[in-house]
Amino acid sequence: MRALVLWAGFALVLMVLPLIFDSVLGVSILNQMAIAIVFALSYNLLLGQGGMLSFGHAVYFGLGGFLAVHAMLLTETQTLAIPLVLIPLAGGLCGLCAALFIGSFSTGRAGTVFAMISLGVGELLAASSLILVSFFGGESGVSADRTFAPPFFGVDFSQDVQVYFLAAAWLFVSVLGMYLFTRTPAGRLANAVRDNPERARFLGYSAGRVRFISFAVAGFFAGIAGGLFAVNYEILTAGNLNAASSGQVLLMAYIGGLGVFIGPILGAVLLTLINSLLNHYTTLWMLYLGLVFVLTVMFLPRGLTGLLMLHRVPWQQGRLGLLVRPYTLTAIPGAVLVLSLIGLLELSQRETGPFVYLGIPFAPGSAVSWLALLAVAVIAFVALRRTLPGLRAAWAEASAQSPRSMHEGDAP
């Protein structure tokens, strides 16, 4: 019952979102998010649920997308009339077929060998995509026009909002599908094989077969995400299936958190926002993204949702209040430090003109500007070092009495 309410709530949120964010940019970002969420969740079936570190998941996204574009082209040339709402499914089936083929030889082993095969296959396909021009369209990619598809109950998908509802429907179905998959024997066995493939064998299961199933399901949903991409952007290029694209999805899943089902959703939402908003303000957003990623791997091995989950014990024990003061005390110098460092980085990128940052004008090339920011950063750093022990002590107190609570440093 509770689950039903949750899913209804999720559907409702999806319906309401475009009413709140009704600008062109808003809808465009929502569409990107829907695509990213499906893609990131499918990646989590591999890494988070199945323990398979893939450096080539964009292969299934990209192949699904390219096939979807070609399916749209078939409609455009009136060879075959495929309703636009079914295009993502075509992408999904293509992703599934590719995953069935590649999974048949790559899922026998996990760990480094699997990671390397995924890398090799990814690079192989990325390089071939530039050679096989008739399918991948070479440097310029393949494009199609979605409005040629037969109207779906009078909707012709000429507007982004209409595409949003198509994407939201597929998002809902995909999230539900992947969630349910994690609750089936095959899904649970994927966790078991992730934790201990050896033991799973002695319980009657071939670890490779279990991985293969997860891999195929992940390929299917990645293909759906690719199909949604094709519908939304009406173009696919080699960049959609290369290593950078595979890296992006790894970033989303990891920053969001692999342990919890909603982790990658959070990561996908956050990274889409960063990708589409931050690049209006700074040219350095990729650098910030990289920094956030590396710091996450170092200090939050379970990602942002892992960090939130850490608060469960203090919360259950009603001791969350203990953390408010130390959190505030740490957050202030922390924020000042981060902001001043960002200021320094941004300042280094300006060559002329006043650089107005947080309402304060700075002059590139003036020693005063540099020294002022540097001084603030140093002071904030010193203050942070003094407040951190207090936070640690408060943490210890808030989560005491439960020695078996979750630890941050557990195996991933």
Added chain:
Amino acid sequence: MADALIFATLNGLVTGMLLFMLASGVTLIFSMMGVLNFAHASFYMLGAYFAFAISQQIGFWPALLLAPMLVGVLGALVERYGLRQVHKSGQVAELVFTFGLAFLIEEAVQLFWGRATQDFRSPAALDFALFTLFGQDFPAWKGVMLCISVSIFIGLYFVLTRTRTGIIIQAAITHPQAVANLGHNVPRLFMVVFGAGSALAGLAGVIAGPVLTTFPGMASVLGSIVFVIVVIGGLGSLTGALVASLLIGLLQSWAIASGLGMADLLALLGVSFPPDHALRDLWRLTLPQVAPLLPYLLLVLILIFRPSGLFGKRES
């Protein structure tokens, strides 16, 4: 034909030995620490950029020495303050960390030097042809590259077989647990090996920068190839890394030089296809086109049929 073959072989040797400078570091680091270092090629890129910056101030030759040292120190710091922290979260986290680091270094390089290709040149004193064969010049700089990389190989061999540290490292490769039990300062050894490996990569960057162009994508161009080599050679095997480096270097060089294509093969077989055939891309493939694919094809095949690599003993 003969001249093309000789030059292709020479170029293949130069590339192969260069690749080995990177692959040896990745192999050593993997053997000792169990970390497949994704960021290794990034240190190679840093070597090229540092050397470019230094050579603009005080000249190329000091840069040849200083840049690798700087990169080595940076590598040691990364091990001490980054990797060591991640180690407790397990192997996957470590691999992901080095992946993130590679991403970060690429962005950082763009922050300082921008996206454009840098005008990093080999010293003017070496701007002459070492020899001329069949009317074709072999640049002196490539000779220097070959000399440096071969001496590094010999040096590495000497260090690993004749010095105390080298013997401990060798022991750590075959019996990782035993060395820790013998009371050696393993964390410091890790830091040293990681630093030294990074320095080697940096040196490779300095000598390759002028030839292979110094630009922010140079790490990712070489990075995955180095991975391929390490896996093909067999994770943890230095001999394997050497053989695979030369193999890949020569294979690519020959493929590019040959200029042969499917069309030639089809002509040989007496088959022809209409120009608008559905598989026309396949019939038009040429070896130079396929050359960049070869390493990855080899990688996938090796991993399927012999996951321990050509010379490897361990699987992962």
Added chain:
Amino acid sequence: MSVLQLDNVSKSFGNSAILRNVHLRIEPGERHAIIGPNGAGKSTLFHLISGRQQVSAGRILFKGEAIHTLPPHEIARRGLARSFQVSSLFAQLSVFENLRCALLWPLGYGYSFWHLLSREKALNARTESLLDELGLWQRRDVPAGELAYAEQRALELGLAIASSAELILLDEPVAGMNATEARQALALIRRVTAGKTLVVVEHDMTVVFDIADRISVLVQGELIASDTPAAIRRNARVQEAYLGVPVPAGGQHA
């Protein structure tokens, strides 16, 4: 017909022979203990039977069928379960999920991705009764990796017996436990393996003589005796091998 039959089984790594020409018969319902000094090859013997390692020579029959060429999961499916000397659990899964995973194949779910686990009443009921039986009811939702040592051993045993396999191999089930824990564990083993064929590797002699109705002695890769506990106690070769006591004059010679 014997449940398990080992004919002339040998195992060597490189030049060193770990097991030499082992012959062994285990009859239905038998409780068989394998003892021997460290490095005698007891664990290797288990690895060969369960398919974790391949025999170098000889053959292994389970219910009359050759299993020595099968992978571990095929052997497990035929009704042979085992536990490990060092607990081998699914660390991030809860105790309940660990046990449920062990029940999936025996209950015929295969690799199903069309059943929802929460809806499978019979499966969940079996898992819960197993939890109860193992005394792990209180720890039902705790990740296996966070259990105390004795609890991990109990869960380890649970994974082995969950499938109601006909033949159960237990590798040092009470190793590392104190006397009280060992006694409890033993009672548990006796209870949950009632009516099944059991093969145990164990160091603790009191445990062995307590639980087994036949004992085999493995020394330096050779099976030197296989008999009832009383006969084994009297066996001179065993005494010599085990206690280092020279055989008194007039006794049999090794």
